[in-house]
Every structure is written in C-alpha cells, then in structure tokens.
Amino acid sequence: MATPPTLIASPASALNTTTTPKSVASITVQTNDIIVVQGITGDAATTLGTPTNTNTGQTYTLQQSVVVASYCAEYCWTAVASTNQAMVISIARAGASTNFWGFQVTQWRGSDGVGASNKTNVASGAPSLSLTTLGANSAVCVQNGDWSALNTARTWRTVNGAATTELSYFADASNYGFYTGYHPDVGAAGANTYGLTAPNTQKYSIIAIEVKGAAAGGPALPPELIMQTMRTY
Numbered sequence: 740m741a742t743p744p745t746l747i748a749s750p751a752s753a754l755n756t757t758t759t760p761k762s763v764a765s766i767t768v769q770t771n772d773i774i775v776v777q778g779i780t781g782d783a784a785t786t787l788g789t790p791t792n793t794n795t796g797q798t799y800t801l802q803q804s805v806v807v808a809s810y811c812a813e814y815c816w817t818a819v820a821s822t823n824q825a826m827v828i829s830i831a832r833a834g835a836s837t838n839f840w841g842f843q844v845t846q847w848r849g850s851d852g853v854g855a856s857n858k859t860n861v862a863s864g865a866p867s868l869s870l871t872t873l874g875a876n877s878a879v880c881v882q883n884g885d886w887s888a889l890n891t892a893r894t895w896r897t898v899n900g901a902a903t904t905e906l907s908y909f910a911d912a913s914n915y916g917f918y919t920g921y922h923p924d925v926g927a928a929g930a931n932t933y934g935l936t937a938p939n940t941q942k943y944s945i946i947a948i949e950v951k952g953a954a955a956g957g958p959a960l961p962p963e964l965i966m967q968t969m970r971t972y
Contacts, residue, residue: 741876741952743924747772747857752830754779754909755918768820771845772798773950777882778814778830781833781838783807787814788833790842792826803858805944810860810913811852811884813833814931815946817853843907843919845880847950854949866918866934867896867945876924876952881933885916886942891920894937899926903933916941924952 751761754797756960768774776799778787783806790799797818854873861867866883881903890910895903904918910916918935925931948971 741874741954742896742953743876743948744773744847744878745843746921746923748756748846748847749844749906751843751907752841752873754907755839755911757836757839761841762827762829765825765827766844766846767825768846769823769848770820772820773850773853774818774820775845775847775880775948776816776828777840777880777919778842778919780812780825780832780840780886783810783812783836784835785832785840786812786834787840788831790816790828790830792828794824794826795822797811797821800947802856803855803911803946805858805946807837807860807944809886810942810944811886813882813884813944813946814854815856815882815948817948839914841917843882845876847922849953851951854951855889856946856948858946860944862874862942863926863940865936865939866941866945868933868947869946870933870949871930872925872928872949874951876926878950879922879925879933879947883918883934883943883945885910888915889938889941892952893935895920896932896934896936898905898922898931898933898949903951909937961970
C-alpha cells in the first residue's frame with residue numbers, strides 16, 4: 740500500500756485581471772517536491788508562456804493543454820524541485836490582451852512522481868473527464884474552464900468517497916469560469932471520473948493529472964547485498 744502525497748502549499752495568482760506577468764506567493768520547496776502549475780485564459784486567443792521561477796531554475800514540463808477556438812485555454816505544467824529553496828513562480832501571457840487569465844500552483848511532498856494525465860473539451864454539459872491512475876493512493880489535481888462563465892452553484896464529483904477539495908474559483912457571468920481542486924487520495928489505481936455535476940450546461944475544457952503516492956517498502960536491495968545478508972545466517 741502506498742502513502743498519499745502531502746499538499747504543502749497552494750497559492751494562486753489573481754484570476755480576474757489581464758495583467759502580465761503574474762506571480763504567486765513564495766513557496767519553500769524541498770528536493771523532489773512535485774510542483775503542479777494549472778493555467779487558464781478566457782479564450783484561446785490568449786496564450787500562456789512556460790512558468791519561470793526565482794532562484795535556482797526549474798524545468799517545467801507541459802503535461803496537457805487545451806487551446807481550441809471559442810473555449811477557455813488551459814495548461815498544466817509540472818516540475819520536480821531540484822534543490823531546497825524558496826521560489827516565486829511567474830507566468831506571462833501573449834496574444835489577445837483583453838481576456839482574464841490566471842494560474843494555480845500546488846506543491847506536493849512524499850510522491851514518487853507525476854503519473855497519468857488527461858484532457859477534453861465539450862460544447863455543453865457537466866464537466867466530466869476519465870483518468871486512469873497508475874499508482875495506488877495518488878492525489879489527482881483537476882482544473883476546469885467554462886467559456887460560458889456560468890456563475891451558479893457548483894457541485895464537484897466524488898472519488899473514493901470524497902468530493903474534490905476546491906482551491907480556486909472565479910466566474911462573473913461575462914468573462915470566464917475557472918475551477919481548480921484536488922482529491923488527496925483516489926484509492927486503488929484505475930479509472931475514475933473527475934469534474935463537476937453542476938452547473939451542467941458549461942462549455943468546458945478540463946484537465947486532470949495524477950501526483951503519485953510513495954510506495955511502501957523503499958528501494959530494493961542490490962543482488963550483491965542480498966547475497967551478503969544471506970551469508971550471515
């Protein structure tokens with residue numbers, strides 16, 4: 740059985756402005772922490788550049804993106820902390836300057852790395868996305884963009900007996916809707932459905948990504964050490 744990863748910090752940028760660049764509050768990482776960056780813009784005409792951070796540079800990998808006309812553009816990047824450090828993560832936008840945009844960061848500790856991810860965009864419905872996790876007791880981060888900008892009550896889907904823990908939400912009935920959240924432990928590896936059941940008439944783009952738990956037992960011993968141990972008995 741694996742141990743679920745621990746969420747350490749979850750700062751977000753402003754979501755209701757067109758300003759560029761934007762940054763989040765400083766986070767203090769340890770080596771091998773997993774950093775997930777979830778970005779959104781109000782329309783695909785506005786795009787986002789790769790995240791950067793102060794102090795020691797990080798390599799951010801784009802895991803998924805949805806950049807489709809007449810939908811919210813969405814991006815999900817990840818990085819593995821290369822050293823203990825305090826960092827401020829920033830992103831700059833390009834293209835059309837009239838759309839609201841922003842991003843959410845989550846920092847995870849005690850993880851064996853990034854697992855599976857998936858994306859889709861649908862013209863009308865309740866946001867729904869299947870993701871088959873690769874490891875047991877993983878966390879899953881979910882982000883949803885609503886081009887219709889519906890500002891009504893929302894209900895997150897339940898996985899492993901618990902609804903998504905919401906981190907960020909913005910909707911103003913005219914610009915866009917942005918929802919981010921996470922499941923801290925989705926149970927056994929396998930397929931689950933992520934997203935929301937309401938509002939159910941969104942024009943949505945959605946991304947989900949797995950942050951693996953830590954496998955029990957630690958690394959295997961090398962053969963020569965196993966033989967040495969056996970000879971002592």
